[in-house]
Amino acid sequence: MSALLEVSGVSKSFDGFKAIDNLSFSVAEPELRAIIGPNGAGKTTFMDLVTGKTRPDTGSIRYGELSRDLTKLSEAQIARAGIGRKFQKPTVFEDQTVFENLSMALASPRSPWTVLTRRPSMEVRAGEVAERVGLTAHLARRAGVLSHGQKQWLEIGMLLAQEPRLLLVDEPAAGMTSAERERTTEMLVEAAKEHAVVVIEHDMEFVRRLNCRVTVLHEGRALAEGSLDHVCADPRVIDVYLGRPETEGETADA
Template sequence: MSALLEVSGISKTFDGFRAINNLSFSIGAAELRAVIGPNGAGKTTFMDIVTGKTRPDEGQVLWGPNSQSLLKMNEAQIARAGIGRKFQRPTVFEDQTVAENLTMALKAPRGPLDVLRWRPSAASAARVAELAAEVGLSEALPRRAGELSHGQKQWLEIGMLLASDPQLLLVDEPAAGMTLAERELTTTLLCRLAETRAVVVVEHDMDFVRRLNCRVTVLHQGAVLAEGSLDHVTRNPDVIEVYLGR
């Protein structure tokens, strides 16, 4: 089966520091993957390159069944092509309700006149209700986003990303700051999302990664150090030395 995202031999140097070093990575169309590694391993730069925020010095990043080059697209084009990214800190409109946040995120023409003419419809209301149900926020639709717990804000942001129907979700440390109950619900949510799309979770919390029960990629010094099940990679002597032993 061909990969949805194929990253081949990418490298990136910042002021003499090699943040990414001949990194290759691929993920299928309906797959959950955890990416772990010590600070400075290149996890954020890797996501920056996939989403167009940073250009690699060499290598290629191919996307979709037609193997389009993401390196020829800007950030907005990459997002429209079906790649969504969730940063560690939730960025929601705190003064707006959950329903309003989700409505603003719906896939629609974005030209100035389109925005002025846009009116909510039965279809948009149904889609908002569907998104809220998918991320467990149905009962919170009328609440202001600023009133939500940290975990609920994370789910709202995931719901806002889902509004554009991405084929790949990049999620940065979703478990950080969550209660145990929220973490369990987040695990369930990410596993369910990966049934129909690719989901990459960058995470430090080994217990959370174990709950995801998925293939794990370990990065170190900008390259893939090991890949496989969590049990497989945590038995790797190099992984123990550079990451788990600290």
């Protein structure tokens, strides 16, 4: 597997606080990767840097076979290049149906001709995506009446509909039931057969079920990397992350 995303020596400070400190990180295609770490470790800033929401002070972020420098692209250009992001709180169009949400997200040329002629194909594709995220029976329902877990799945479906090469998924298991977490695990594992999928998560049991390579961030640096058992046995990880209770969620991760 070749690297799809290559982060090299990236640093980012906010008002003197170094949120990312000389971080180097790579993701292959396809691959499933989990990122864990204490609050303030830099996980959200990492996602902000990759998606162009913020710019690094130093270092490079290269993407794709042409090694495009993401630091020189806008957020819209990065999204069009095939990088999708799911935030912790679902951001779906609640007054629209599941079908309408998926249809609006579908990757398609935006010429007048394709808009006029693509509906049959659009219906088929929206149905295929709905099946992938377990929402086939809910296509006609308004997104606002879905459960929290179903809204999370819909947003994942909206990302998949855009046909990204890299998906960044922030705490997908937060607020889910046990059954929903299990279904979400299956969904992400299946997606990672075709895409690069990076999951930020606090739920260690959920990360264990993903059964993937894990990167531990601490103070903006990659502290450890490997299987979950490997990183959990690292004394440094135990000291800074596993050795003390974690709060639910992550509200102020710089």
